[in-house]
Amino acid sequence: MGRHWHGNSPRGRFISGNGCPRCAKGDARASKLETEVFTLLGFVLGRGERDVPVPSDRRMWLDMLFTFEYGLRLGIEYDGAYWHKDREESDERKTWRITSSRLAHEVVRIREEPLEAIGHYDVVVPPRATAGVIAQTVLLHLGHHGLLPGPSIEDATTGLLAAAREPLDERHLRCEDCVKVLAYMTRYRSPLRRI
Numbered sequence: 001m002g003r004h005w006h007g008n009s010p011r012g013r014f015i016s017g018n019g020c021p022r023c024a025k026g027d028a029r030a031s032k033l034e035t036e037v038f039t040l041l042g043f044v045l046g047r048g049e050r051d052v053p054v055p056s057d058r059r060m061w062l063d064m065l066f067t068f069e070y071g072l073r074l075g076i077e078y079d080g081a082y083w084h085k086d087r088e089e090s091d092e093r094k095t096w097r098i099t100s101s102r103l104a105h106e107v108v109r110i111r112e113e114p115l116e117a118i119g120h121y122d123v124v125v126p127p128r129a130t131a132g133v134i135a136q137t138v139l140l141h142l143g144h145h146g147l148l149p150g151p152s153i154e155d156a157t158t159g160l161l162a163a164a165r166e167p168l169d170e171r172h173l174r175c176e177d178c179v180k181v182l183a184y185m186t187r188y189r190s191p192l193r194r195i
Helices: 034-045 088-100 129-146 151-163 176-188
Strands: 048-054 057-067 071-077 108-113 121-126
Touching: 034 048, 034 057, 034 071, 034 088, 034 129, 034 151, 071 088, 088 108, 088 151, 108 129, 121 129, 129 151, 129 176
Parallel strands: 071 108, 108 121
Antiparallel strands: 048 057, 057 071
């Protein structure tokens, strides 16, 4: 096409590059922030997949999928406040389709405020949070729910929390259990423990 396309939102809804976003294979569906969160989560959770088609409805795509050694398939969806406002019903339907098709055993939705959690494992993050803060929050939340598959991942999570450019603190967290775990980790500098 010969044009240079740029993102159309401050959060980089489309990845900048040559070619029409509609024609780009998987990248047009992912925001720059979502791509960065996926990369950071991949450092701890292992190799994952992005933009995985949902078998029961090929018009739907799972944002992120991580498969652990013992077989758990964890789906992660990123719900930005602008795009997902007043879409709770369709988001719940998508989660149901993902789990009922066995694409993922559990789905964690990262919901940007003012959106609220709609599922048990959902994580609410502050508006305009960085990818680092979002990834740390998700890992902390997965840890206290017992969804991290072993001590090595817990150690890697602790390492990411300690090494992050923007350290996670209580003002970033919307889950009371996450606040307690972070306080415990900060005080005792120990790996995540399920509370």
